[in-house]
Amino acid sequence: MKKNNQRSIPKRVPMREQSAKERALNFNEVALGYGPEEAVAEASRCLQCKSAPCMRGCPVEVDIPSFVSLIAEGDFDAAIKKIKEKNCLPAICGRVCPQENQCEKFCTLSKKGEPLAIGRLEKFVADHERESGKISLPKKKGPTNKKVAVIGSGPAGLACAGDLAKLGHSVTIFEALHKSGGVLAYGIPEFRLPKTVVEKEIDFIKKLGAEIKTNIVIGKTKMIDELFSEGYDAVFLGTGAGLPRFLRVPGENLNGVYSANEFLTRANLMKAYLFPKYDTPIKRGENVVVVGGGNVAMDSARTALRLGAKNVYLLYRRTEEEMPARREEVQHAKEEGIKFRILATPKRFIGVDGWITAVECIKTRLGEPDESGRRKPVIKEGSDFLLPADVVIIAIGTMANPVLLEATPDIELNGKGYIAVKKNFRTSKEGVFAGGDITTGSATVILAIGTGKTAALEINNYLLT
Amino acid sequence: MFKILKKEKLAPLVFGFEIEAPEIARKAKPGQFVVLRIDELGERIPLTIYDFNEKNSSISLIFQEVGKTTRQLASLSRGDFIGDVVGPLGKPSEIKNFGTVVCVAGGVGAAVIFPIARALKKAGNRVITILGARNKELLILEKELSSISDDFFITTDDGSKGKCGVCTDILEGLIEGGQEINRVIAVGPAIMMKFVCETTRPHGIKMIVSLNSIMVDGTGMCGSCRVTVGGETKFCCVDGPEFDGHLVDFDELMNRQKMYLEEENTSLKEHEAKELKKGKCGCKRDK
Ligand SMILES: Cc1cc2nc3c(=O)[nH]c(=O)nc-3n(C[C@H](O)[C@H](O)[C@H](O)COP(=O)(O)OP(=O)(O)OC[C@H]3O[C@@H](n4cnc5c(N)ncnc54)[C@H](O)[C@@H]3O)c2cc1C
Ligand SMILES: Cc1cc2nc3c(=O)[nH]c(=O)nc-3n(C[C@H](O)[C@H](O)[C@H](O)COP(=O)(O)OP(=O)(O)OC[C@H]3O[C@@H](n4cnc5c(N)ncnc54)[C@H](O)[C@@H]3O)c2cc1C
Ligand code: FES
Numbered sequence: 049m050k051k052n053n054q055r056s057i058p059k060r061v062p063m064r065e066q067s068a069k070e071r072a073l074n075f076n077e078v079a080l081g082y083g084p085e086e087a088v089a090e091a092s093r094c095l096q097c098k099s100a101p102c103m104r105g106c107p108v109e110v111d112i113p114s115f116v117s118l119i120a121e122g123d124f125d126a127a128i129k130k131i132k133e134k135n136c137l138p139a140i141c142g143r144v145c146p147q148e149n150q151c152e153k154f155c156t157l158s159k160k161g162e163p164l165a166i167g168r169l170e171k172f173v174a175d176h177e178r179e180s181g182k183i184s185l186p187k188k189k190g191p192t193n194k195k196v197a198v199i200g201s202g203p204a205g206l207a208c209a210g211d212l213a214k215l216g217h218s219v220t221i222f223e224a225l226h227k228s229g230g231v232l233a234y235g236i237p238e239f240r241l242p243k244t245v246v247e248k249e250i251d252f253i254k255k256l257g258a259e260i261k262t263n264i265v266i267g268k269t270k271m272i273d274e275l276f277s278e279g280y281d282a283v284f285l286g287t288g289a290g291l292p293r294f295l296r297v298p299g300e301n302l303n304g305v306y307s308a309n310e311f312l313t314r315a316n317l318m319k320a321y322l323f324p325k326y327d328t329p330i331k332r333g334e335n336v337v338v339v340g341g342g343n344v345a346m347d348s349a350r351t352a353l354r355l356g357a358k359n360v361y362l363l364y365r366r367t368e369e370e371m372p373a374r375r376e377e378v379q380h381a382k383e384e385g386i387k388f389r390i391l392a393t394p395k396r397f398i399g400v401d402g403w404i405t406a407v408e409c410i411k412t413r414l415g416e417p418d419e420s421g422r423r424k425p426v427i428k429e430g431s432d433f434l435l436p437a438d439v440v441i442i443a444i445g446t447m448a449n450p451v452l453l454e455a456t457p458d459i460e461l462n463g464k465g466y467i468a469v470k471k472n473f474r475t476s477k478e479g480v481f482a483g484g485d486i487t488t489g490s491a492t493v494i495l496a497i498g499t500g501k502t503a504a505l506e507i508n509n510y511l512l513t
Numbered sequence: 514m515f516k517i518l519k520k521e522k523l524a525p526l527v528f529g530f531e532i533e534a535p536e537i538a539r540k541a542k543p544g545q546f547v548v549l550r551i552d553e554l555g556e557r558i559p560l561t562i563y564d565f566n567e568k569n570s571s572i573s574l575i576f577q578e579v580g581k582t583t584r585q586l587a588s589l590s591r592g593d594f595i596g597d598v599v600g601p602l603g604k605p606s607e608i609k610n611f612g613t614v615v616c617v618a619g620g621v622g623a624a625v626i627f628p629i630a631r632a633l634k635k636a637g638n639r640v641i642t643i644l645g646a647r648n649k650e651l652l653i654l655e656k657e658l659s660s661i662s663d664d665f666f667i668t669t670d671d672g673s674k675g676k677c678g679v680c681t682d683i684l685e686g687l688i689e690g691g692q693e694i695n696r697v698i699a700v701g702p703a704i705m706m707k708f709v710c711e712t713t714r715p716h717g718i719k720m721i722v723s724l725n726s727i728m729v730d731g732t733g734m735c736g737s738c739r740v741t742v743g744g745e746t747k748f749c750c751v752d753g754p755e756f757d758g759h760l761v762d763f764d765e766l767m768n769r770q771k772m773y774l775e776e777e778n779t780s781l782k783e784h785e786a787k788e789l790k791k792g793k794c795g796c797k798r799d800k
Contacts, residue, residue: 224732226550226557226597234734263599265732269536290734294746301739301746301765303772310735318556318729324783327556327581328729329776402768449733451751 060162061090068383072353075238075321078380079143079171084124087172090165091119093157101154102166107498110134112151112166119169128173129184136210136256137203137249137497139178140232142171143241145494146374178248185255189216194511197222197280198258199266199452202230203493204286204484206253207500208507212284213257215508220280221258224265224451227317230288232493234317235309237347239354240377243316267455272480282479282507285459285467286500289485290449294442295339299397304331304404308340308348308443315351333439336360337407338386339394340443341371346378348441349386360386361435365393365412365425393425395432397440407435446490464489473503474510481507514594515549518571523653526578527621528587529563535570537562537600543628544606544723544755547572548731550597551585558582559728559750561625562601572600575624575653581780588788602731603754607721610637612695615687616662617643617680617709619701623654625723626700627661634661641692642666643683645701649674680705681712694718699758703770707763720758724749726769741765 064080065071071078082090094116102112110131118127131138147153147167155163177183194217198209201223209219227233232246254260264270272283292307294300311330314320318328336352338345341364349360362381364371367390371378382388391412398406411431414423448465460476462468466489467475467482475482483499485491519531537547546561564573578587589595606629614633618626623644634640642662646652647670659665666683667675676683680701688694694716699709700723713720726738726749733751740749743760747753 224599225730226599263597264536265599265602268601268732269540269599290732292734292736294736294739296746301741301769303768307736310729310737313729313735323776324780326554327780329556329773329780331772402765402771451732 057157057161058093060093060165061086063165063168068380068385071239072350072384075354077242078239079168081175082168082172084122084176087119087124087169088122091116091169094120094164095156097156101156102151102164105150105152105154107150107494108134108501110151110170115173116164116166116169119173124173124176125182125184128177129186131170131173132186134501135497136207136252137493138170139174139245140203140241140249141494141497142167142169142174143245144236146492148375150494175245178245183252183255186214188214188257191218192216192511194218194282195220195280196282196284196507196511197275198284198286200224200230200286200288200484200486201228201250201260201262202286202288202484202496203232204288204486204496204500204503205230205284206250207497208284208286208483208504209258209500210253210256211501211504212507213253215504217508217511219258221260222264222266222270223260223262225317226262228260228262230286234313235344235347237312237316237351239350240347265451267452272456272477276479281511282481284500284503284507285452285475285480285482285486286484286496287449287452287486289446289466289490291447292442293445293447295394295444297394297396299399299404300442302397302399302404303402304333304399304438305397305440306331306442308338308344308441309446311348311441312344312351315355321351321355330355331439332356333437334358335436336439336441337363337394337435337437338441338443339363340445341366341368341373342443342445343373343377344445345441345443346373346381346386348443350381350384352439352441353384353386357439359436361389361437362386363389363392363394363407363409363435365391366414366422367391370422389435391425392433393427398434404437404440407437407440409433409435446485448486448489472506472509473499474506479510481510514596515598517589517591517593517595518569520589520591523575524651526587527575527651527653528578529573529575530586530589531569531571531573532595532598533570534572534598534600537598538565538567538570538572541565541572541601542605543608543632545601545603546731546754547574547598547600548602548728549595549599551582551589552596555585555596556582557597557729557731559602559725559731561628561723563624563627575621577621580777581784584781584784599731602750604752606632606698606755608632608636611719613639613641613693615641615643615684615694615697616658617645617684617697617699617701617705618658619645619680619699619705620647620651621653622699622701622705622723623652623658626698627654627657629698630658631661634663639663641687641694643668643680644675645669645680645705647671679708681708684709684712688712688716688718696721697758698722703763703767706758706761710758710761710763714759721755722758722761723754724756724761724766725754726766727772740769
């Protein structure tokens with residue numbers, strides 16, 4: 049490591065991936081990842097800065113310099129242990145974290161060239177551990193005889209449950225769907241996050257001692273107050289922001305128009321891309337229009353492409369600059385042939401006999417910045433144009449799902465309809481904590497993990513004082 | 514895993530299951546439904562909770578074989594397991610003493626209306642039930658419904674039992690005969706519900722329908738089940754399944770129900786081919 053002279057930084061070791069042409073036709077993972085030599089070579093680029101600026105960018109404060117140096121020494125087992133001290137879902141984070149805005153953004157190397165590929169290294173050691181089958185469990189504290197119910201098995205719930213189990217509490221996760229993982233299971237596609245990887249990471253949380261009960265909707269099957277009367281001492285809500293938003297323009301309920309949540313749930317959770325082997329159907333469009341510019345829009349577009357679409361248009365009302373999607377995903381989408389139509393928005397959906405046939409769009413330009421600091425799109429009157437479409441996917445964001453919230457009027461919400469939490473992740477209801485997207489609105493996996501972990505500490509304090 | 518405690522054949526292609534599901538049995542209310550998935554390869558489908566028995570820790574479902582999933586479900590027997598059952602979902606029916614309520618059930622809609630009618634009766638309503646089907650073989654729950662109804666009518670399209678015609682004929686007769694009606698509840702095929710709504714609309718009678726849109730999760734997460742009610746998009750699984758019938762866009766509902774006809778056919782054909790291979794011709798399905 050020391051031999052890296054500041055003036056001549058070696059280039060980032062490229063990661064092998066399926067070619068754009070090949071991968072556009074299958075659902076296999078795009079990134080093939082580093083091999084051991086590549087990982088060691090990349091890790092050796094680390095400058096081991098004393099101040100570790102990278103750690104400032106990590107919401108869960110993984111000791112990045114230490115795990116990277118362990119990889120450079122070839123001690124992969126120790127490296128993964130180091131990561132798992134802070135992050136119990138590394139194979140997932142190594143794949144889906146927006147490292148470019150987090151750890152890698154602060155990497156000293158980025159001032160002179162390409163930052164250290166921290167995400168790829170994390171993925172490498174996590175995969176190495178999983179493939180070797182030697183999964184080591186961290187030390188657990190002795191049983192506290194306290195019971196905690198965690199609602200929702202997305203990253204927030206999993207992280208919270210894992211940490212609570214490590215602290216010696218008895219933890220049960222309640223999940224509404226038949227499968228655990230939240231967005232990791234139903235939203236993010238196989239080609240970006242293989243489901244076997246998600247399952248294995250969830251197995252790890254179970255091995256830590258957390259029990260998962262699927263098919264239970266809290267607020268319907270069971271109420272929060274019942275959990276307390278059944279002997280739970282605290283409750284963590286990690287129910288996500290799962291209610292899809294629609295555009296509210298004419299024709300939105302035509303056949304062939306999907307919310308991204310529905311399209312991705314059919315494809316990922318229900319495996320509709322393997323229909324008819326799997327029973328759940330999905331419409332395979334020839335001309336697909338995806339509305340939105342985030343990760344969800346990219347995932348929808350790339351899924352539609354893999355389902356056999358000839359043309360996939362991505363309609364976004366701002367420019368590529370403002371797209372909230374990860375750069376890498378935008379890049380991948382473009383390489384695969386997704387056609388970007390920026391500065392345009394749907395005006396209405398046109399159908400024949402109840403089926404979508406085209407999207408009437410209108411062009412936009414960027415006006416003054418809005419509250420989020422991004423420039424607001426302004427309609428250009430008279431600039432209408434048509435895009436042919438037999439499938440449309442609306443990926444313009446989500447809101448808080450009302451099922452649990454309606455059943456618990458004593459939990460206060462914030463102005464945007466999400467659960468209001470204090471600094472210590474407490475809600476207005478005694479013994480009930482919350483974290484992840486249900487408190488922040490749609491954010492990131494690592495932020496959900498971060499809030500889940502901090503909430504676990506707060507719950508621990510609450511239980512032991 | 515959810516154990517099938519009892520299986521019953523109610524009509525050609527209509528079956529009743531009693532399923533062990535203590536948590537759902539404890540919470541279920543009239544008008545609510547479950548979503549089930551038979552196995553790992555299966556689709557998630559909604560079925561109304563026909564009855565619930567807290568003591569037995571069980572719920573009852575009644576379903577008609579219409580496609581692949583219900584066909585496969587019908588091939589299961591007592592002692593078999595269903596992989597996933599989640600519920601109770603949807604908003605419960607509004608149960609109050611409204612006065613006189615007419616319950617109109619078409620086909621397997623009888624299974625949906627029974628728990629509602631029973632609860633309405635218990636709440637002190639005068640319950641008039643109109644049960645309709647294509648022919649007498651397809652009538653289900655005749656005994657059950659008539660036992661909780663103050664007045665009970667049957668209609669069949671072919672006149673093989675009860676009055677020949679459709680349920681709206683009887684309803685019209687009641688209205689025109691001066692019967693005071695405070696509320697009408699209709700459950701059945703969308704087209705039938707639409708006609709019932711058209712019958713009550715001119716008389717300004719409060720009209721409730723239970724909609725059967727295509728669902729996936731049943732928890733408000735996907736929007737597959739969206740319906741237009743009073744010009745607004747609603748999610749049938751969480752905002753419904755019951756809505757004010759006079760505000761429902763039935764044409765849109767019927768259109769959306771047809772979204773996967775092609776795939777449903779493929780799925781059923783594949784399933785039939787597999788059944789044939791296994792030597793099941795289908796004739797043992799009711800065992
Ligand atoms: C398609 C898509 C792609 C994304 N890509 C990325 C990415 O590349 N990188 C990134 O960092 N982030 C990405 N995100 C965002 C990220 O996935 C979320 O921010 C994160 O999953 C939020 O975690 P969570 O635990 O708060 O909630 P969720 O993951 O939404 O999990 C909530 C869980 O709670 C369950 N639940 C809800 N209500 C109840 C109830 N009443 N009872 C029981 N269970 C209930 C739900 O079924 C669900 O399983 C993406 C999101 C989507 C949709
Ligand atoms: C709230 C609700 C309650 C219901 N209660 C009952 C009941 O008590 N008894 C009963 O027999 N039927 C009930 N249904 C209808 C039942 O869900 C469908 O008959 C079943 O899903 C058909 O599946 P299939 O694979 O056998 O047939 P398919 O061949 O797949 O479909 C036949 C028709 O059923 C509808 N359908 C298909 N898939 C779904 C789905 N995932 N969700 C909803 N509808 C679908 C479509 O309109 C389709 O054309 C209910 C539906 C809803 C929405
Ligand atoms: S079935 Fe998914 S939102 Fe209603």
